[in-house]
Amino acid sequence: MNNNVSASNWGCEELINESSWMNIPDKKGRKRLVIIGGGFGGLKLARSIKGENYQVVLIDKNNHHIFQPLLYQVSTAAIEPSTISFPFRNIFRGRQCFHIRTCEALKVDSKQNILHTSIGKVEYDFLVIATGADTNYFGNKNLAKNTMALKNTSEALFNRNQILESLELALASDNPEERERLLTFVVVGGGATGVELAGALAELKKYVLPKDYPDLNADLMKIIVISSSSRLLPGFKERSSREAADYLESRSVKLMFDTRVTDFENGVLKLQGGEIGTYNVFWAAGVRANSIEGFDQKVYGPGNRLMVDKFSRIPGTTNVFAIGDTAYFPTEKYPHGLPQVAQPAIQQANNIVYNLKQMEIGEALREFSYFDKGQMATIGKSHAVVEIGNFCFGGFLGWMLWLGLHLFYILGVKNRIVIFMDWFLSYLTYDNALRIIVLPLKKKRHTISIRKGDIPCPQKEETKETSQQTSNT
Numbered sequence: 001m002n003n004n005v006s007a008s009n010w011g012c013e014e015l016i017n018e019s020s021w022m023n024i025p026d027k028k029g030r031k032r033l034v035i036i037g038g039g040f041g042g043l044k045l046a047r048s049i050k051g052e053n054y055q056v057v058l059i060d061k062n063n064h065h066i067f068q069p070l071l072y073q074v075s076t077a078a079i080e081p082s083t084i085s086f087p088f089r090n091i092f093r094g095r096q097c098f099h100i101r102t103c104e105a106l107k108v109d110s111k112q113n114i115l116h117t118s119i120g121k122v123e124y125d126f127l128v129i130a131t132g133a134d135t136n137y138f139g140n141k142n143l144a145k146n147t148m149a150l151k152n153t154s155e156a157l158f159n160r161n162q163i164l165e166s167l168e169l170a171l172a173s174d175n176p177e178e179r180e181r182l183l184t185f186v187v188v189g190g191g192a193t194g195v196e197l198a199g200a201l202a203e204l205k206k207y208v209l210p211k212d213y214p215d216l217n218a219d220l221m222k223i224i225v226i227s228s229s230s231r232l233l234p235g236f237k238e239r240s241s242r243e244a245a246d247y248l249e250s251r252s253v254k255l256m257f258d259t260r261v262t263d264f265e266n267g268v269l270k271l272q273g274g275e276i277g278t279y280n281v282f283w284a285a286g287v288r289a290n291s292i293e294g295f296d297q298k299v300y301g302p303g304n305r306l307m308v309d310k311f312s313r314i315p316g317t318t319n320v321f322a323i324g325d326t327a328y329f330p331t332e333k334y335p336h337g338l339p340q341v342a343q344p345a346i347q348q349a350n351n352i353v354y355n356l357k358q359m360e361i362g363e364a365l366r367e368f369s370y371f372d373k374g375q376m377a378t379i380g381k382s383h384a385v386v387e388i389g390n391f392c393f394g395g396f397l398g399w400m401l402w403l404g405l406h407l408f409y410i411l412g413v414k415n416r417i418v419i420f421m422d423w424f425l426s427y428l429t430y431d432n433a434l435r436i437i438v439l440p441l442k443k444k445r446h447t448i449s450i451r452k453g454d455i456p457c458p459q460k461e462e463t464k465e466t467s468q469q470t471s472n473t
């Protein structure tokens with residue numbers, strides 16, 4: 001393993017000796033529970049562990065929880081990033097024996113009970129890996145470099161900038177071919193994220209373009225969804241797929257099925273058997289688990305997910321758990337692992353909380369069993385498809401349910417009403433001040449030695465980079 005590494009996420013060069021210990025107060029006789037990842041699973045766990053028995057250390061490479069289901073609305077400038085991004089230090093303000101460290105978990109040494117991170121190592125009594133999943137480009141570097149992804153707030157803001165810049169450039173262009181590429185928005189992936197994004201783009205075209213860009217013919221904006229499957233929402237019932245397809249087609253969204261994307265470079269999206277001229281491609285076609293290194297090779301299952309036993313424990317360990325998108329938990333109903341959505345992560349977290357109590361009193365552990373609460377996807381501002389058990393409905397009623405549930409899960413905190421009003425009004429009226437292009441300016445600031453004895457490197461020259469180069473982190 002490297003010794004001195006630099007984790008320069010924030011514009012400064014931090015010299016970190018990974019082999020030194022992380023700066024965490026003494027646990028004073030408590031058990032130390034280290035949670036990697038403050039997403040749906042990690043956050044649920046961290047909020048539910050109460051009492052005097054644990055010192056909790058929450059590690060996340062971001063300093064905030066991201067409510068991923070609404071990232072597409074940030075991308076399309078419908079809501080503010082702050083309405084779906086919650087700083088951990090705010091969520092856990094006042095919690096005793098609770099320590100937050102913004103850093104990247106690198107490797108687990110499960111023999112020594114040590115987690116190595118980008119700011120040093122930390123010992124644990126219990127470790128929960130809740131690192132979620134990232135976009136999967138299936139090894140294609142051009143797709144990774146040139147398409148827009150939708151996994152975190154930085155990416156959503158990058159997308160927002162790119163959409164708005166494309167509209168501005170299209171307006172300025174007198175080259176019809178270039179204008180067409182700028183106004184062609186392709187969503188690769190026909191699952192819930194792809195459908196939601198396409199629906200939001202269709203709304204942008206219908207409600208925003210005529211008002212904000214009166215000099216631009218809104219009909220020139222093309223939205224295309226490409227799916228390798230034979231229908232939209234392949235995980236849903238046929239009826240929902242049809243409803244989503246009908247709705248999007250009624251908004252002039254072009255749907256291409258059984259189509260595979262092979263490459264994207266210089267404004268040309270290559271397909272198996274064709275190509276599309278575009279500068280705007282969203283990649284919503286697959287995920288790969290963010291598993292941490294250090295386990296036996298056979299622990300890494302399909303999609304890089306970590307195999308777990310019935311108690312969500314990593315095989316060969318008794319105190320290391322994996323939950324949510326990063327865990328591989330096949331069941332009879334889900335032989336390829338539980339769906340990579342919020343509920344399995346939340347329910348697995350609840351089961352771990354229960355089992356930690358059982359361990360304290362020396363009682364038997366409870367096996368995890370997933371309760372499927374149903375699934376839903378919104379297709380437009382007042383249209384969603386919902387499936388609960390054998391019930392399947394959509395339209396406005398579906399959308400109201402979608403709205404209510406998302407608000408319930410997104411907030412669950414005291415300022416629910418304030419954020420609800422802010423979000424609801426801006427989403428409904430589309431009359432907000434969010435359609436601003438803010439390009440991140442990256443400057444090299446300082447070289448910082450956070451440990452005594454690290455030798456600072458010479459200061460590098462200041463660099464200015466455009467968002468294109470910097471923001472897809």
Ligand SMILES: Cc1cc2nc3c(=O)[nH]c(=O)nc-3n(C[C@H](O)[C@H](O)[C@H](O)COP(=O)(O)OP(=O)(O)OC[C@H]3O[C@@H](n4cnc5c(N)ncnc54)[C@H](O)[C@@H]3O)c2cc1C
Pocket residue numbers: 036037038039040041042059060061062064065066068069070071072103104105106130131132133150151192193290323324325326340341342343345376
């Ligand atoms: C655009 C989009 C829309 C979605 N819509 C829905 C929906 O409508 N309904 C639904 O149920 N699900 C939806 N999902 C899926 C859902 O968001 C995930 O299934 C859920 O977030 C998984 O929770 P998790 O706790 O496993 O991981 P996550 O919520 O992804 O959290 C993982 C956390 O780990 C951190 N992390 C990762 N690696 C490291 C590391 N090495 N070191 C430190 N920290 C690390 C990340 O910063 C992150 O905070 C959507 C996902 C996306 C991307």
